[in-house]
Amino acid sequence: MTLDDQYAAAREAGRISSVAIAGERGLRKRAGDYSDLLPPSIDATMLAGLAQSTAAIAPTCTPEQLRAANLASLWVSAEDYLVERASSLAEVEQIAARCLAVAGGAAAGDPLGRLLAEVRDELAATAAYERLQPVWREELRLMLDAEITEWHWKTAGNALPPLDEYVGNAHNYGASWVNVTHWIRTSDPHLVVRHLDALLAASREVQQVLRLSNDLASYDRDRRTGDLNALLLVDRPEVTADLAVRTERCRELLRGLEDQCPVEAGYLARELAWTTAFYGKADFWGAM
Incomplete structure (x- = not known):
């Protein structure tokens, strides 16, 4: 890499860092406003990590x-x-509703x-919201349904799911x-709607990779808190092998989207790369 290349790379890294810092300041304010809602483990380091991740994954975006x-x-x-603090399945279902x-x-x-x-109202001001609000709500429903499924697993004693079923609930x-x-x-x-099915399929595949990467990073904490983790189902080499297969499958899906929607495909590719690299050495959460 030439000096000019290093100069350009450093300027770009500095610009992305400035976006991340602005994002972190915004998150600190919102976390302060919702301090009773958030776990104590959401500390300044975690908020910085969240802001860094969005800035790195979408590097052309403004704060x-x-x-x-x-x-x-x-x-x-x-x-x-x-x-996680709910005392019954009925309480979890009420939260979801x-x-x-x-x-x-x-x-x-x-x-x-x-x-x-706040998130909803931020989106409601955009041109895409009217067309994509049902998709947004459906992804939220899938997330909340998955929380209910995991609640069932966590309260079922030794009846834990096989790895594929667990990852399918990501x-x-x-x-x-x-x-x-x-x-x-x-x-x-218009572009997102045109390629929506393929983008959602790729997004959900990436999400499964991130779930496994997170599990590898958070196993010790999950054992302490009683959370489910892929390493409670199979040994680490099997999880690592499954992760490698899924990662390559994601990359292949994204290559197929590169020409049709390069911005969104690039976003997912960076999400896949940045987050798995991050989980290889760190974790967002502080001490629980």
Whole structure:
């Protein structure tokens, strides 16, 4: 790499860092406003990590364009924490029903709903929202249904699912819903609608890879907190091998989308690369 190449690369890294810092400041304000909703493990380091991830995955976006994805990521963490603290399946189902109502336009009646309404209202001002709101709500429904499924597994004693079924429930990770949130805020709605089925399929495949990558990074914490983890189902070499196969399948799907919707395919490719590399050395969450 020449000095000029290094200079250009460093300038680009600096620009992306400035976007991440702006995103982090926004997240800190929202986290402060919702401090009673969020787990104590959502610390400054985690908020910085979330902001860095969106800035790196969508490097041409401004802080304003990334606000919806940042808020959605924060909301996923809050929702997951609330579900984990629930005392019964009925309570989990009530959380899901309230959230779906807010996503459909209902007034929010609790802090989780108010934060979701912030995301909804941010998207409602965009040209894509009217056409893609049903898709956004459906991805949210899939995420909430997956939370209910995992609740069943966690309370079923030794009746744990096989690995394929567990990974198939990766909607509870929330990445695909955040992806749709980002596309509504930033993408050409006509292009997204034209390639929607392929983009959703690729987004959900990427989400499964991220679920497994997260499990490899968070196994020790999950054992302490009683959360499910792929390493509770099979040994690490099997998870690693499955992850490699799924990663290559994702990359092949994205190559097929590169010409039709290069911005969205590039976003998913960077999400796949950045997040798996991050989980190879770190984890978003602090001590629980």
